[in-house]
Amino acid sequence: MNEIKQDIYLNPHQARRRPPTQYEDLLGDSIERAFGAGIHDLSELVAYLNRTGPGCPLNEGIWTETLYQEEIARLAA
Structure with a gap:
């Protein structure tokens, strides 16, 4: 019998209650670019x-x- 094992991992969207807004997508993209720029x-x-x-x-x-800290806390709530 072939058994398929799936690695256990954290799905970053598992706690999401709704799709992100355009603003949230833009903010996330900008933060990622900043981190990418060091x-x-x-x-x-x-x-x-x-x-x-x-x-x-x-x-x-x-x-x-x-x-920024207040907005990130609000978005994470």
Whole structure:
């Protein structure tokens, strides 16, 4: 009998309750590009988002470290 074994792994979408919005996709893509460019500090990430977008949904589109942390916490809830 041929048994197929599947590796156990974390599916990053298993806890998702709905598809991501266009804003969430854009934000995630921008964060991934920042990490890919070697940006790992919060202050540098915020500066990168302010240069490339998407803009912060609050504060007239300008990201701050505090607003970034609040937005990521909101999206993770």
